[in-house]
Each structure stands twice: as C-alpha cells, then as structure tokens.
Amino acid sequence: MRKILVVGAGQSGLQLALGLQSHGYEVTLMSNRTADEIRSGRVMSTQCMFDTALQHERDLQLNFWEQQAPKIGGLGVSVAAPGSHDPGPTQRAIDWLGRLDGYAQSVDQRVKMAGWMETFAQRGGQLVIHGAAVSDLDYFSRAYDLVMVSAGKGELVQMFGRDPERSPYGEPQRALAVAYVHGLGPRPEHPDLDAVRCNLVPGVGELFVMPTLTTSGRADILFWEGIPGGPLDVFNGVKDPAEHLSLTLELMEKFTPWEYARATKVELTDAGGTLAGRYAPTVRNPVGRLPGGGLVLGVADVVVANDPITGQGSNSASKCAAAYLSSILERGEKEFDEEWMRATFDRYWDTAQHVTKWTNAMLAPPPEHIINLLGAAGQLPPVADRFANAFNDPADFENFFYEPEKTAAYLGSVAGA
Template identity: 30%
Template sequence: MTTVGIVGAGIAGLHLGLALRAADVDLTLYADRPPEDLAAAPLLNTVAHHHPLLERERALGVHHWPAAQFGYGAHHHWIGGARFAGRFTHPSCAVDHRLYLPRLAGDLEARGGRIEVRDVGPRDLGALAGRHDLLVIATGRGALSGLFPRRPEHSPHDAPRRLLCAGLYAGIAPAEPAAVTIGVAPGQGELLEIPMMSRHGPVTALLFENVPGGDLAVLNELSPAQDPALFRKTVLDKLREHHPATAERVLDDFALTHPSDLLQGAVTPAVREDFLPLGEDRFALALGDAHVVVDPVMGQGANIASYSAGVVAAGIAADTVYDELFCRRVARSREEVLLGASAWTNLMLDPPPWLDELWRGLAADPRRADTFTDGFDHPDRQWRLLATRRRVRAFLSG
C-alpha cells in the first residue's frame, strides 16, 4: 500500500491529507504542535477562501462554514483614484484559521489519517523518506524554511515589499452589500477589509499592507497589549488619513477584539523548486508556503495552496511510482495557476503607471469590473488579462 508523509498541518497539508484519505491512501501528517493548541494561538492570517477552494471543501466533506451563510459576494475597490465595485459569480468566505485548521485536523483523524506531533528539521527528512513512498513538505517555516532553492526568474524580490499589520476588529459597520473592501493609499500601501467568522462571531479583519518607511509603517511598531489606547488611536488616525472608505463606517465601540487577534510581520515573496532528491530514489515534494509564497495583498496564498494540494493528491492517486518523473509531471500540472498568482501579486505590489488605465476602465464598465473581481477565483486567467499594457487594453476594449 502507498504511504505518504506530510510535514505541515496548515491548509495545504490538511487538504492534501483529506484528499488522500478519500482515495484510501495511507498517510501520516507531521505537525509541530497539537492542532487544538491553535485556538489560543496568535492570529495566523486573514485569508479569504474563494469559490474553487470552497468547491474543494464541498468535495472533501469539510465545508463547515457555508458561503451562503457566512460569505460575501463582492469587492469594493478604491484604487488609483478610481472607485468601483465588482461582483463574484460565486461567493467567497473568510473563517479564522484558528477555528478552521483544528476542525479539519479532527476530520482527518476521523477518516483514518494519523497526526504525529513532532518537530521536523532537515536532518530528519532522510529517515522520514524511508518510512514513506513520498514525502511532501507543506510548511515553509521554522527549520525547514528555505529548504527548496528559489527560482530567481520567478522571484524578483529578496526582501518584503510590505509590512503586514492584520487584526480582527469590532465596531465597523459592514459594507453593503457584504463585501471585501480593497483600498490603495498611493505611496503608503493597501488595506483589505474582510468580513470574517471568528471565535467572537462575525468580525471585521483589517489587513494593512504598509510600505516600509512610509507613514503607515508605525502600525508595525505598536503593541496593543502594552498600550491599547495608543494602538487604537493610531489605527483610527491612519484609517481616517489614508483609508477613508473604511474610516467612514467606524463606530464608537471600534476596538481590536483581543491582543492575540493581531499579526504583525512581513513575507518575502518567492517561488521555489518543486522537489528535492533525498537519496535512494526518494523525493521531497514542495507544497504550500514551502513552494510558493505570495504577499497576501491579493488574497491568493491559501487558495493556491489548496489548489496545489488537489493537484498533488490527484497525481498520487493516479500513479504508483513517486520518482523524479512523477515530481516533474506534478510540477507541470500546477505551474500555470501558481506562477499566475505569484506574478499577478507581484505586479500589484509594484504597479506600473499604465495600470491606471485599468482602474479607470473598470470604474467606467461594471461588467468588466465583475470580470476582474471573478479573477480572484482564477489567478492564471487574471494574469493573462493583466500581464502587459497591451493585454490590459485588449481586455478593456473587449
């Protein structure tokens, strides 16, 4: 019987494990901490799950937060001086991963997947490879950070392009209709306002994407645990100055829901090699953040991780030999979507001047604004629309 080892218990590892159990593949998932401990952990992310990911949840039987009840169906954009709304064909949904991941870990164990809590470092990979036909590395953190070499032709940045300050807040009147608001403060960064389900019930996630050295970078220097009043005042001041579309809906009881409901940090976008030989014709396959890391500004990270997990699961189920040929076939199968998401996100982090034509065109054409918004479901299609000035003009001219 085929046996697979998965290192990492994030969405990539769990979706892969659930898909493999549906195909009756034996697996062990190696987690660096018990999944139930996540409930008391600091905020992990503010990710939104788009329709293709929700469809995979339905297929796996883990769609515990139905988008019809908990989701939203549109984006409000404030970009380049243009204001426009775009509607999704199918709704998206955002759930705090401190609720989401432990629930899916329970589903995996109930279906026969083993979860082993242990720290895994580079020196452990050879021994683990001897226990499994294929080893999948689904975490890019800790001792395994940078395990797979960067692909420089797809990794233009060697440092973070934004400082991230993400938190869960009460006291913001929801947008009408329910939607994510994406605002751009020229030269300062972006703000994503996301309706999210949390342990507190429905809340608003604010993800500040701040340009290093800019006026908003101060948000990454303040601690709500040390001085909650100063943190609240600074957030309010910066909203009013740089992100009025959200500030105009702030209520008197505006506050961070809890000091642990904040994430401050940064990521360096990178595309890494798909696999690594471990000797004796055994391989480690990269998945999730171990493979492709994107800045969260376009909300693609969890979505492409889940997509990639589905491709890997299908490849494992369709083969019996997990050698270099297998790894290269998997790489080709998932490349267009993953590289499209990475390239599109990097374009938005360093927008060329001609993108202003796009924003003006979308503000003038609601139908194309809907197409652009639906592109969040399909990053490969979005990249084909936006990759060059010529493509943008072709999209707008129809």
C-alpha cells in the same frame, strides 16, 4: 496501502491529508501544535477563498463552516486621490464594486485548521505533534512512500532552493499588519452586501477589509500592507494587541477615512487577533534532498510564496492540494520519484504562475493603463465584475491586464457594446 507523510497542518497539508485519507491511503500528519493550541493561539493569516478553491473543499466534504461564514458577494476597489492625504481628508479618485459570480468566504484558520485536524484524527489518521527538523525527515523518509512538506516557515524550507528566474524580488515588498475586529459598521452605499474592500493609497500601501468567521463568530479583518520604510511600516516590535489596533485605526483615519468612518466602534475579537510581519515573495525548487539521499516534495507556499496583496495564499494552497491529490491518485503503485515530483509541481505551476505574475505586478507602482482600467471599472460595471472574478481565476488577467494594447482593446469592446 501506500504510506504518506505530510509535514505541516495548514490549508494545503490538511486538505491533502484528509483527501488522501478519504481514498484509503495510510497518512501521517505532523504538526508543531495541537488543535487546541491552534484554536487558542494567534491569528495566522488573512484568508478569503474564492469559488474554485471553496469547491475543492466541497469536493472533499470539508466545507464544515459554509453555512456560518459570511457569503462575500462582491469585491470593491478604492484608490485614494494623489497627494490628498497631506493635509486634510483623503478623497477617492476611484471607488467601485464588482460582483462575484460565485460567493467567496473567509474562515479564520484557527477555526478551520483545528477542526480539520480533529477530523483527521477522528477518521483514524496518525497525528504526530512535533516540530519536524531535517534530521527527523531523514529518518522518516525510509518508512514512507512519499514525504511532503507543507510547513512554510523554518529550517525545512531551506531544503528547497530559491528559483531566481521566477523570483524577481530578494526583499520583502510590504510590511504586513492584521487585526481581527468586531463592531465594524457596513459600507453605507451597499449596507446589505458582504464584500472584500481593496483600498489603494499610491506610494503608501494598501488596506484590505474583509468579513470573516472567527472563533467568536462573525468578524472583519483589517489588513494593512505598507511599503517598507513608508508611513505604514510602524508595526515592527509592537507586541501589545491594543496598541496594534490603535495604530491600525490611526492610519485608517489618516489614509482611508471612508473606511475609518465605519470603524470607530471596533474592538479586537480576542487577544490573539493581531499579526504583523513581512517576507520576500519567493518561488523555490519543488524537490528537497535529504542528507541521507531521500527526496521530499514541497507543497503550496513552501514552493510558491506570494505576497498577500492579491489575497491568493489560501486559494493557491487549496489549488495546490487538489493538483497534488490528483497526481498521487493517478500514480497508483508506481514510485514517487524525482521526475514525478517535478511533473506534479509543474501541474500546480500551470495555475500558480498566473498568481505569481499578477501578484508581482501589483507590488510595483501601477502603470498608466492599469490606472485607466481601474478608473473605467467605475463607469463600466462589466469591467468591475471581470476584475473581481479574476481573483477567482487569475489566468484571466492575461487577457486584459498586463499589456496596454489588450487593456485598450478590452475597454473599447465593453464601451462599444
């Protein structure tokens, strides 16, 4: 029986550990917190998982919350009219909704990670509650056939060198602020449809609104992405959750009054329902070398950390875990050497590179052809639907998004159809 150590109990680490466990591997999982500490702690993310990522969970029969979580059937895009937020109410230059072919879902990671961790232990997995340092891994690497690091923060990440070719940004491109709330009203134009709403405020940032399942049932996530140094970059140092929420709402009233109109009665889901921070999007070398010469393989956002502007973090983590699981199973009894590790990462990068390219493009001011594409989606429902479904398969953006010629050809074909 091959022994595998997974460090980090997030989406990818737990999905990998449970997947390997189901195939008879002897798996040890290291987490710096217990399931109860996770469940009662702060929110960790904004996650909206699209159909492909959800299917990886279904394949492993880990979709424990599928019946309770809201089924997200659409993705809406609004663009604030330029210059309209100073002074007077903001108008929308663009506002449309695309329909998803397969529904998306969001489950608060406090709910999911705690539940999965308990399942892993119940199924006989070795769960070690301990914050791992490089020195720990040096010791453990001698006892395991493979060590994988899926804890995306802290000193362990430093083992994996930055890949400058694939990392155009050296600094954070957005300041992030999240609030989980109860009491958000429906969008009047689609009161019965759960949808993710992407509100773009040019030169200022973005507001995302998405339905989720949290520890206290159904809720909604209000998520600001502010351009650093701009009017949304005001959450640094705000420790009081109530102050965080009131700032969130104040900014909604100013920049996205159409979303604020349904948020006048919201309250935080719990004292841990807010999160703020920032990080530079980075792609890293997938193989880490320990002081004693052992090798470790980086997983998901340890090696590919994108800004959350495209909502891909948990999707990428699920896809990475699925790709790595297949590679491990195919390896059989052979050694998990450096060549195998690099090939395993390359298999994941086949999909991840599309996410990175798209995300980095969305962080930059949109070129004219993208504004035209978003505008056309308001007139042409097939364009709105295709854009929405590309969140599930970002590789499709290659066909109609990046190059003005391809965008024009695609819009011409739809308009002429």
